[in-house]
Amino acid sequence: MTIPVSTLVQVSALAAAVPQLTVSLDTDGGTTVIVGDFPEASMCTHAFRHVVANWPAHGDHQPCVDQIYFDGAEDRGPVLAQGEARWFVSEMGAQPTVVALRTVGPRSRGAEAQVRFDSVLGVSVVRLASTTLTPEALDELATEAYAACVTEHLLASAAAAA
Structure with missing residues (x-):
């Protein structure tokens, strides 16, 4: 395929x-x-x-x-795991990605979030890191954050098409 x-x-x-x-x-x-x-x-x-x-x-x-x-890095579905960090790509710019991440609240859950917009590709790369969360909890948080970004992107795309 x-x-x-x-x-x-x-x-x-x-x-x-x-x-x-x-x-x-x-x-x-x-x-x-x-x-x-x-x-x-x-x-x-x-x-x-x-x-x-x-x-x-x-x-x-x-x-x-x-x-x-x-x-x-280890491929874990939509997220890459590398030590105490998890990485994924958001199809949105940096600002809407940050807004979507706030709905998940990484800081309040013990993780630091960084968003970097790639102007060549038109996507944002998100890094979530934590020295206090277990690898499983960090995986779960990263998956939730990824889902929040996908949801926000779909809603924005639907609103733009309407």
Whole structure:
């Protein structure tokens, strides 16, 4: 199954934001493309972001990526886990993402939230970190925060379409 461009947008945003993350992309032709900021990588994160950002939205040729693997963070559904931090991508700008995060209240639950807008990709990368929460509690909080961002994005998209 080919990975859609929308997923590659999220992967490229995470590759650029998460420290020491390497992404491997397996293609349908049997090639593996390694994305990372080290000399042996097939492509640096900066170039990967620009390739994905400039992919034709309605072109005939879809990306030929079949599998995505992360080295340096653990894939937990829509969230990447890296030590005491959890990372995910919001389809919104920084301000609406912050508003959505406030509904979950990460600070009151013992976590620090940071939001960084990626102007090349038009998405925001969210980092939740805590030295006091258990890994399971941090996973749960990050999943709730991700869901709040998805919900806010859907509501805003529906309101804009109406």
